[in-house]
Amino acid sequence: MPGTVQSIERAAAILRTLAGGPGRLGLTEIARTLDLAKGTTHGILRTLQLVGFVEQDRVSGQYQLGGALLHLGTSYLDINELRSRSINWADPLAARSGESVRIGTVLEGRVLVVHHVFRPDDTFQTLDVGTLLPLHATALGKVLLAYRAGGPPPDLEAFTRLTLTDAKALGTALEGVRDAGWAGEVEEFLLGQAAVAAPIRGYGGLVVGAIGISGPVDRVCDSRYRPRPHLVGYVRDAARAISRDLGAAR
Amino acid sequence: MTDRYVVAIDQGTTSTRCIVFDRRGQLVSLAQQEHKQYFPRPGWVEHDAMEIWRNVERLAPRVLSRAGIGLGQVAAVGIANQRETTVIWDRVTGVPIGRAIIWQDTRTDSLVHTLASSPAAKDVSETSGLPLATYFSGPRLRWMLDHTPGLRERAERGEVLCGTMETWLIWNLTGRAQHVTDVTNASRTMLLDVRSLDWSERALDFFGIPRAMLPAVRPSIGGFGTASEGFPGVRIGAALGDQQAALFGQTCFTPGEAKCTYGTGSFLLLNTGADLIHPENGLLSTVAYQIAGERAVYALEGSIAITGSLVQWFRDQLELISSAPEIETLARTVADNGGCYIVPAFSGLYAPYWRSEARGVIVGLTSYITKGHLARAVLEATAWQTREVVDAMNANSGLALTTLKVDGGMTADNLLMQMIADVLDVPLVRPLAVETVSLGAAYAAGLAVGYWPDLDGLRRNWHIAGQWMPAMDPAVRSAEYANWRRAVERTFDWIQPA
Ligand SMILES: Nc1ncnc2c1ncn2[C@@H]1O[C@H](COP(=O)(O)OP(=O)(O)O)[C@@H](O)[C@H]1O
Numbered sequence: 001m002p003g004t005v006q007s008i009e010r011a012a013a014i015l016r017t018l019a020g021g022p023g024r025l026g027l028t029e030i031a032r033t034l035d036l037a038k039g040t041t042h043g044i045l046r047t048l049q050l051v052g053f054v055e056q057d058r059v060s061g062q063y064q065l066g067g068a069l070l071h072l073g074t075s076y077l078d079i080n081e082l083r084s085r086s087i088n089w090a091d092p093l094a095a096r097s098g099e100s101v102r103i104g105t106v107l108e109g110r111v112l113v114v115h116h117v118f119r120p121d122d123t124f125q126t127l128d129v130g131t132l133l134p135l136h137a138t139a140l141g142k143v144l145l146a147y148r149a150g151g152p153p154p155d156l157e158a159f160t161r162l163t164l165t166d167a168k169a170l171g172t173a174l175e176g177v178r179d180a181g182w183a184g185e186v187e188e189f190l191l192g193q194a195a196v197a198a199p200i201r202g203y204g205g206l207v208v209g210a211i212g213i214s215g216p217v218d219r220v221c222d223s224r225y226r227p228r229p230h231l232v233g234y235v236r237d238a239a240r241a242i243s244r245d246l247g248a249a250r
Numbered sequence: 251m252t253d254r255y256v257v258a259i260d261q262g263t264t265s266t267r268c269i270v271f272d273r274r275g276q277l278v279s280l281a282q283q284e285h286k287q288y289f290p291r292p293g294w295v296e297h298d299a300m301e302i303w304r305n306v307e308r309l310a311p312r313v314l315s316r317a318g319i320g321l322g323q324v325a326a327v328g329i330a331n332q333r334e335t336t337v338i339w340d341r342v343t344g345v346p347i348g349r350a351i352i353w354q355d356t357r358t359d360s361l362v363h364t365l366a367s368s369p370a371a372k373d374v375s376e377t378s379g380l381p382l383a384t385y386f387s388g389p390r391l392r393w394m395l396d397h398t399p400g401l402r403e404r405a406e407r408g409e410v411l412c413g414t415m416e417t418w419l420i421w422n423l424t425g426r427a428q429h430v431t432d433v434t435n436a437s438r439t440m441l442l443d444v445r446s447l448d449w450s451e452r453a454l455d456f457f458g459i460p461r462a463m464l465p466a467v468r469p470s471i472g473g474f475g476t477a478s479e480g481f482p483g484v485r486i487g488a489a490l491g492d493q494q495a496a497l498f499g500q501t502c503f504t505p506g507e508a509k510c511t512y513g514t515g516s517f518l519l520l521n522t523g524a525d526l527i528h529p530e531n532g533l534l535s536t537v538a539y540q541i542a543g544e545r546a547v548y549a550l551e552g553s554i555a556i557t558g559s560l561v562q563w564f565r566d567q568l569e570l571i572s573s574a575p576e577i578e579t580l581a582r583t584v585a586d587n588g589g590c591y592i593v594p595a596f597s598g599l600y601a602p603y604w605r606s607e608a609r610g611v612i613v614g615l616t617s618y619i620t621k622g623h624l625a626r627a628v629l630e631a632t633a634w635q636t637r638e639v640v641d642a643m644n645a646n647s648g649l650a651l652t653t654l655k656v657d658g659g660m661t662a663d664n665l666l667m668q669m670i671a672d673v674l675d676v677p678l679v680r681p682l683a684v685e686t687v688s689l690g691a692a693y694a695a696g697l698a699v700g701y702w703p704d705l706d707g708l709r710r711n712w713h714i715a716g717q718w719m720p721a722m723d724p725a726v727r728s729a730e731y732a733n734w735r736r737a738v739e740r741t742f743d744w745i746q747p748a
Binding site for chain 1: 276573574575577663683684685713714715717718
């Protein structure tokens with residue numbers, strides 16, 4: 001059968017065995033059940049353990065299904081952990097860009113703001129952690145949509161004249177985001193405001209959130225109404241640094 | 251012209267970090283390595299000083315390569331370190347004699363009890379600005395000399411050296427050329443006269459410490475020589491205790507400015523300027539920093555032993571969460587504490603009580619309580635402990651705190667930050683740099699070599715990154731505070747004298 005990967009088939013078989021077993025299973029038992037060499041089985045178990053799909057009991061050394069499997073399909077990374085792990089890189093982004101920084105994840109068809117760093121000009125600002133933003137009309141949202149399975153949200157509400165309300169146009173834009181590795185948004189949500197965002201990746205390259213800056217169009221964009229390249233660079237650097245810390249490179 | 255940078259070494263309780271900072275005070279790269287915690291007996295906590303030095307040697311090239319810079323681009327290196335942790339080593343071989351005994355260790359409990367009954371105890375407290383407690387290095391040194399055969403004689407002959415972690419690192423960084431400590435670290439030993447800023451003969455007598463083993467005391471910001479190991483050729487511009495470094499990193503240069511750092515423990519420091527304020531209500535007076543050639547700046551400190559480490563306990567011992575930040579997720583599953591309070595007097599209570607015989611309690615348990623309520627009680631413990639220290643600080647200084655600058659790993663917890671603003675009834679401000687300890691060490695070192703011109707230049711780098719405004723009903727606040735205090739009383743007198 002062309003196109004199948006043997007080790008993935010074996011990994012799936014190990015997971016099924018663990019799921020069907022009476023509780024925890026030892027290495028020998030698993031290897032015997034599947035008629036695999038112990039060394040091969042151990043290698044696969046170690047990898048599964050690394051991604052959180054399998055856990056090993058500290059005392060007995062036996063294996064069981066890992067917590068990450070249970071969360072598969074719901075939220076992949078705890079949002080408070082995402083904030084904790086990003087905070088060191090969100091601050092320099094605000095300092096370098098001179099703009100406010102937000103980190104978002106998807107919650108029920110919208111962007112949930114999980115972290116917010118003020119624009120570093122010491123004017124009065126209010127923390128908007130917990131706020132929900134539209135997916136299709138923000139740079140953070142476009143990043144989150146671009147790397148998510150399934151179509152865009154059905155209701156493409158217009159916030160300004162420039163909001164992408166046509167599913168096809170949005171689809172093209174998202175393709176552009178995937179090609180470029182970042183998303184821009186210019187007056188599509190709020191008049192006079194523009195934003196840039198890039199994906200934060202976790203284990204295995206899975207996109208777990210987005211980080212971005214936003215500010216007045218004349219500061220964020222150049223004369224051609226495009227986000228300034230150096231700002232895009234800062235945003236992507238920050239996103240990469242967080243992803244590296246989250247183990248995306250492995 | 252190629253850009254130049256400053257490197258900070260933050261030698262902390264659980265890990266050592268090296269961080270490269272740019273001229274704006276922004277983090278450019280970071281490398282971090284945890285070290286092993288040894289718990290040989292209940293109440294004992296040790297580190298392997300050699301492991302820590304090896305970590306620094308490994309982190310140095312790593313952090314530079316991550317920043318993409320060479321040694322020639324490093325203007326200076328600064329050190330911030332866990333305070334009061336004490337190590338003794340052989341002057342010739344450079345090998346530590348036993349493990350370093352760390353600040354959380356309470357093995358000197360009965361020693362301190364005995365010393366306290368001596369008539370000179372009050373004088374030593376007065377001279378050093380510190381209450382006699384297991385927390386400080388002096389009793390620890392005495393314990394090491396008492397419990398290692400032949401060590402006292404070797405110390406008297408000058409064959410062994412002692413120091414806190416910055417002393418150990420500088421000795422190694424300079425290829426064993428410099429045996430020095432900075433005034434802020436020295437002010438945590440109980441051996442320093444906080445006014446004259448030199449070792450106090452009286453205190454040395456009291457603890458029975460031979461002067462020959464002690465490092466020379468230097469201003470925090472000036473020179474500690476040039477490194478020949480780790481960062482060869484780079485000047486060591488500054489060394490500060492971690493909490494003093496955080497005060498510096500928060501640019502609290504003016505009397506009346508205060509910060510609180512939320513990490514393993516939490517530490518509120520208030521700049522009191524050139525005046526040493528007589529500490530009351532369980533607060534300490536300590537040296538904030540000293541620039542070479544200038545007068546020392548003092549601070550009033552309120553120390554809380556257990557804050558972030560209660561979250562760690564919740565994670566590692568109770569296994570109710572799998573990472574520290576999940577405490578917030580769990581706490582948000584309920585609306586309040588359900589009547590439950592946790593007082594984490596794991597190794598006694600620090601400020602404002604200083605009761606080493608107290609032990610932790612969980613009170614208010616009913617069948618209604620879930621792990622969500624416990625998670626709330628864990629976070630609230632940090633908030634209420636801050637409130638007690640702020641109350642003590644206000645009473646002692648005669649000033650009323652109007653806003654609190656915060657930093658440290660726990661500031662990533664929004665629920666906790668809101669709770670603290672609520673119980674203090676003042677706004678909380680987070681600056682654009684959570685790694686304030688490292689930043690303070692970098693600022694101090696950069697200042698020493700002229701990388702930054704002056705304190706005002708540093709102040710201009712400080713910006714607000716986040717702010718939490720108080721929003722708690724005053725009646726709820728006072729009722730909850732009363733409950734918390736009743737819970738604290740239940741921890742007292744748990745350990746009975748043998
Ligand atoms: N989101 C969070 N909520 C509550 N506590 C946290 C959170 N993130 C980290 N912590 C706690 O903060 C501490 C780490 O902070 P850090 O400043 O690195 O401490 P230190 O420098 O003392 O090692 C740990 O004790 C951890 O339990």
